[in-house]
Amino acid sequence: MNLPESKASAVSFTSGADSYIRRRLLISRAFSWICRLVTYASLAVLLVLIGSILWSSLGRLSPNFLWNHYSMNPMKAGILAGLWGSFWLVLITALFSIPIGVGSAVYLEELAKDNFFVRIIKVNLSNLAGVPSIVYGILGLTAFRPMMMFMQTLFDGQHAINIGGMFRVRLVHLSIFDGSLLIGALTMSLVIMPTVIIASQEALRAVPQSIRVASLALGATRWQTIWRQVIPAALPGIATGVILSISRAMGEAAPLMMIGVLTVASMCPGGIESPVQLVTEPSRLLSVPFDQFTAMPVEIYDWSKQPDPQDRFTSVAAAGIVVLLLVLLTINAVAMIVRTRASRKLQW
């Protein structure tokens, strides 16, 4: 084989030598800047959002905003009832949704065999996650309320229960109103259940198979393996997912509107207005789930909608938002700490 003589190189590789490539590189750079701009805009929007709300809240944000009840006088209106309402709502919601949600995830990831019914559950779950929250509100309004009414008739009359001989609580005093905390919490549990389950499933899936195999090989049963090895290993992930779901429940208003929570509330559930009462009057706790309530996002909605030529309720609404966001920030910070701590401790 003979090789022809080398010719001088026809092209120069120096940048800028080819005008078409120069143009393409320019387009490429412009595109990267557009993408960067759009991405950074999300940060700008967040800052503007928070800035404008802080600015609007200046007129009303003060300590007594936290201690006051609803009032038609904007300068007196406060968020106390909403704060307590949201607290109880989230607490009871967590009581329902965490065991059931995590239990479902454990079943689906660890125990379920791949049969028809399990596949139905899985497909259904992903669709349930996409159902608008307001639809759950309709369910709460239509299904839970009559259920509660029925329960009430059961306890009606002169029935009483005796708890450890300490308090006698006459259930006749507990009347289950429309939009009681229990109904709200049940509804909210359904809203966040798919998120809790899916987050827990992901956390369980992240646990390496080797841990399960090792545990089973040591003679542990399936359940012992799950309970002593898999769940502890997945716990940080589950906790993060659960906390994020809980914070969603705290900000959600639509389903609560549907079940008819109070927008004008001058009473906290159970009449508990300060943490001190939890110790001094624990019997009040029993009536908490059956009381009517309001929640922070519902109050904010109401204040935002007030006809308000002088912008006086605007500052009340903004102050409410600041409180709500601070609470959410705290919850999310906890989630973040859990996540970073866990990722430092557990590494595979």
Place this chain on the structure above:
Amino acid sequence: MPAITSAMSVPPSVPGVDRNLDTSRHASAIDVRNMNFYYGEHQVLFDISLMVPERSVTALIGPSGCGKSTFLRTLNRMNDLVEGSRSTGVCLVEGQNIMDPAVDVVLLRKHVGMVFQKSTPFPKSIFENVAYGPRVSGEKNRAVLADLVESCLRKAALWDEVKDRLNTSAMALSGGQQQRLCIARTLATNPRIILMDEPASALDPASTDRIENLIGELCANYTIVIVTHNMQQASRVSHQTAFFFKGRLVEVGPTMKIFTSPSEKQTEDYITGRFG
């Protein structure tokens, strides 16, 4: 140095490859001088100097992790995509130092094409795959593109198999066909040099055979550098063979000489299968 012909029987070469070519007498397409390469603090290539003659096949052999793939990737600056990589030395491609930061890598890669170990068809039609390179370079004329696609598919020995289904998805082709499609796609940018990174390692023997014969045909017009794990393949398709070990170029020479009477002990050990 005793001849070790008996240690390894050298298989016949593919048509078009002269394994006794005196590479030093030919003009160079690539001329690497004293190249060092680092990933972060970790040095991967040590003082490599290698000349690749025009219109010939150079095979890079050596055990895994010896730096032959890294070396190949410096020849069209694909390593730029790896964060924290840096290199020193000179690499002349057609007389120009491509290590120069002023080099336009987009232009360079059009002239120094690359075929990868895993076939990487884009999830588009066969036609669009081959037309991709010319298209991004600004060719819009459909007739020109159609001609180009046909000629490249013919050169890659794929035309007869796909001419009736140019608009179907390239993902539906077999592994060997996909790899030839990737070669056609590379030819479409009109390169002078083609780098091949173990192009046949994932293919069955029949497809491998076709790729090897294709390399023999292509080297009449293109300069080819091929990384391969398969020493039989290196001995079949290349004019010149370079043996890499632990980031250093141990020996380079005409393929026949490397496989029959290497000057270095390490080379001999490797090609006789004593390690690697």
Place this chain on the structure above:
Amino acid sequence: MSETPVSWATRRQHRRHETLIQWALFFCAALSVLTTAAIILVLLSNAVYAPGDKTAFFEKVSLWEFLTGTHWKPSDGPGGKYGIWPLLSGTFLVAIVAAAVSIPAGLGAAIYMSEYANPKEREWIKPVLEVLAGIPSVVFGFFALKFITPVVLKPLFQFLGADIAVFNSLSAGIVVGIMVTPLIASLSEDVIRSVPRSLREAAYALGSTRFDVSAKVVVPAALSGILASFLLAFSRAIGETMAVAIAAGGNPVFTLNPLRGAQTMTGFMVHASTGDSAADSIPRMSMYAVGITLFVITLIINLISGWILRRYREVYQ
């Protein structure tokens, strides 16, 4: 030393206790199916056919009127009009504005995060998007009504010589768009990331610029997955409630003018639930008819999106 015989019976008992747990967990999981069934049952039994002495919505108002009417005036008296179109137009108007905001923003952010951003940048971009996604809907409603409309849109449209109402679907659409942007960004980033690195390298080796690689190879390769994320975001925008109820107002008019107020399906439902109509009056029952429409629309979009996503995953796995 004699070997202690293994008592298989105790082991079995142990397992029986485990079977019990397994069944309990199964019921937890089955509860989600029950929820879906309950939702469907509640919607159907109030909208389509009510057992017993109650009458469902469509037993009083014809399905034809509901699906073709262009007036929505719920009222207890004989003047009530129940044509879904004003609510549909309001809903889709908001959702389309939201899509116009969130698709470029979300996709741009996704491409930036996966193709351009260095790890340090990603370290703050992702949390910022997460925070944005975690802000409650009411807050965005407030932001639209008290900031976007009066501070941004009003001066802008005054400058352009147009007038914008206090309640308008444009501001509602913009904030809903902001709300769903993180969803598009994170889902699209996932699918873009799943495009194999080898494809990118092949494109670079053919002399592509970064733009060529992202816009002509990576995004087309991930297109179906990206499309699925758009659909999911669209369905989320349709179901979005509080922001829209605050910012778009409560006037159900059949219009496609984003500068005016509108009522969406969700907005109407909130409105109807807070209204003082009797529990079994037609205005109250119409809530279920709207609810079933909303449920069906979002369900269909979610199913399509899930189907596309599953098919996409099959290609690269």
